[in-house]
Amino acid sequence: MSTFNLLSEPWIPAVTGTGIEDISIRRALTDSGVKKILGDTPAQRYALHRLLLAIVQRTLSPEQWGSVWESGTLPQATLDAYLDQWGHRFDLLDEVAPFFQIAGLTSAGRKPTTGVGGIVPGGFFAIQKPTTKITLAEGARWIVHAHAATPSGIRPGTVDDPRVSGGRSYPTAPGWAAFSGGVFLESDTLVKTLLMNVVDDLPGVPAWEDPVAGTEFAPREDPEGLELYTWQSRRILVTGVSQGYITDVLVSNGHPLQASWGGRDPMVTLRTDRDGSRQIISPLWALIPDILGEGGPRTLQALHTRGLPAQTPLRVTGARVALGTMGSVVTDEVDGVFDVALGDLRSPGEGAGAVAVAAHGLRAIYLSFLKELWKITSDTATSAEGVYFSQILDQTVTDTLKTRDRIVFENGFQDILREADDVAASKTDGHDFVRRQKIYMVYTGLLRKAVKRLHWGDDLSEAQYLPVEKPVVDKS
Numbered sequence: 001m002s003t004f005n006l007l008s009e010p011w012i013p014a015v016t017g018t019g020i021e022d023i024s025i026r027r028a029l030t031d032s033g034v035k036k037i038l039g040d041t042p043a044q045r046y047a048l049h050r051l052l053l054a055i056v057q058r059t060l061s062p063e064q065w066g067s068v069w070e071s072g073t074l075p076q077a078t079l080d081a082y083l084d085q086w087g088h089r090f091d092l093l094d095e096v097a098p099f100f101q102i103a104g105l106t107s108a109g110r111k112p113t114t115g116v117g118g119i120v121p122g123g124f125f126a127i128q129k130p131t132t133k134i135t136l137a138e139g140a141r142w143i144v145h146a147h148a149a150t151p152s153g154i155r156p157g158t159v160d161d162p163r164v165s166g167g168r169s170y171p172t173a174p175g176w177a178a179f180s181g182g183v184f185l186e187s188d189t190l191v192k193t194l195l196m197n198v199v200d201d202l203p204g205v206p207a208w209e210d211p212v213a214g215t216e217f218a219p220r221e222d223p224e225g226l227e228l229y230t231w232q233s234r235r236i237l238v239t240g241v242s243q244g245y246i247t248d249v250l251v252s253n254g255h256p257l258q259a260s261w262g263g264r265d266p267m268v269t270l271r272t273d274r275d276g277s278r279q280i281i282s283p284l285w286a287l288i289p290d291i292l293g294e295g296g297p298r299t300l301q302a303l304h305t306r307g308l309p310a311q312t313p314l315r316v317t318g319a320r321v322a323l324g325t326m327g328s329v330v331t332d333e334v335d336g337v338f339d340v341a342l343g344d345l346r347s348p349g350e351g352a353g354a355v356a357v358a359a360h361g362l363r364a365i366y367l368s369f370l371k372e373l374w375k376i377t378s379d380t381a382t383s384a385e386g387v388y389f390s391q392i393l394d395q396t397v398t399d400t401l402k403t404r405d406r407i408v409f410e411n412g413f414q415d416i417l418r419e420a421d422d423v424a425a426s427k428t429d430g431h432d433f434v435r436r437q438k439i440y441m442v443y444t445g446l447l448r449k450a451v452k453r454l455h456w457g458d459d460l461s462e463a464q465y466l467p468v469e470k471p472v473v474d475k476s
Helices: 025-030 042-059 062-071 076-090 136-149 176-180 190-196 259-264 298-303 352-375 383-403 406-425 430-452
Strands: 012-016 019-023 182-186 234-242 245-253 270-272 278-280 313-324 329-341
Touching: 012 025, 025 042, 025 076, 025 190, 042 076, 042 136, 042 176, 042 182, 042 190, 042 313, 042 329, 062 190, 136 176, 136 234, 136 245, 176 313, 182 190, 182 298
Parallel strands: none
Antiparallel strands: 012 019, 182 313, 234 245, 270 278, 313 329
């Protein structure tokens, strides 16, 4: 019998002390030299973080958080006991309970489903290699991604699904990351990154502890916490393996989520509208400045209670899936980041801190804009250009704090975007004009909406803004 247990087999891309390599779940959680994990797409990386975080949440008590943060290592005995208990649920090829799959899943269609296109989005993968087969490690990552970020749509039905009609499973909803996106906090090691996102006494259990996960057809009432971290939004089974490669995967629509679930996910940001309703917002908006508000992620709210020094550095990362055609097509996967000190992540009512954070967020928008522009040029931004635009950014923020004028902020950043666009224009051919203009319009719109939502507070005249290290802008 074939086996590929994710606790011991390398499958998660990671930055370690020796470079970039695939690592197992056990190593990810026990090797203090692991700096961070990577992913084939932003949503996949987000989903892999949540999978590891679910294990940490089940093995770490609230009383242990401080000592584990100081040591930089998770409690080994408790972790080993937990992984030993549930290790059989992490075997990708298990015949009884394969990881994140439904054993015995059978297509209701006349023709068997072949290929790996059900879990591998061609737009992200076809450039690297044909999608006729993928390694077991790649397959495990894309199965995690499929539950998190695949769009809505018609899929092959299965014989046990009462919702199937004519051999087809009709649309339920996008995966949870495609529906909401999310925000996670990062530190300088993977263990500390996971600790930064721990929420004490988080309810629910992850999918591997739930005997009916993925097998239900009606929406579950009020799912929350750890259920959402590993929600089985698709019904999946690897049906073909040859010489260590996955060749065929059956993917059908899985367990639907009710629209109200987002308010119970600790990594999702909500916004309260004028009518009192609360809506999930994309991480790119959440970074500026809704992440600081009442609807900000509970992970950040929990971190403020840990007693860490105000100067503790962290990175705020948002992952988002952009959908088109009524949610049935993924048009892009994006992430947005900004680096900041914990002390700056204060509530909007504290004024100066909020503006400093907003400045970091707007800087992130600007740097993302530059990256998009330079992707369509044959050149990279020079060091001089990077420093020049950073100096203008810092001056704009300084002027804003002195004048307390929102228009200065908005106009200043728009001037920077316009000037950067002019630089890009000098490096592009005429046929790139339309694409360049589209990028410019998207980012100026993003900037304008972000500025309008700033919470200015009453003490801006006393505020101090400390610019971050000058960025290096390239094509990556």
